[in-house]
Amino acid sequence: MRSIDELRPLKAQELLQIWQTCRQRWEDPLERTVLCNAMVLARCCLFQGEAVYHGEMEALEDLTGPEMEQLLRRISQGGGKIAGAANQEFDMERFERLSGR
Numbered sequence: 001m002r003s004i005d006e007l008r009p010l011k012a013q014e015l016l017q018i019w020q021t022c023r024q025r026w027e028d029p030l031e032r033t034v035l036c037n038a039m040v041l042a043r044c045c046l047f048q049g050e051a052v053y054h055g056e057m058e059a060l061e062d063l064t065g066p067e068m069e070q071l072l073r074r075i076s077q078g079g080g081k082i083a084g085a086a087n088q089e090f091d092m093e094r095f096e097r098l099s100g101r
Contacts, residue, residue: 001067006046007079037068044075
């Protein structure tokens with residue numbers, strides 16, 4: 001996974017536009033869900049103020065399913081700066097387990 005130091009939540013209007021685009025472009029519900037999530041992440045993931053992904057395909061090529069889930073969960077909880085993001089060895093799942101989250 002590429003370095004991400006901030007997750008910027010989208011405004012409701014931006015989410016609606018993404019959902020509408022996905023509904024128009026992909027018929028299969030599972031494909032639509034994965035691609036819609038990738039579109040959201042492409043807009044929300046930042047590193048030093050710049051977009052990490054330039055489109056849903058870059059996000060899909062870089063992230064695993066569990067990584068996408070983890071990032072989307074954090075965005076749904078408000079996003080913001082990611083503690084420890086500069087450390088590539090940082091294990092967010094382990095941190096959350098140990099901190100009782």
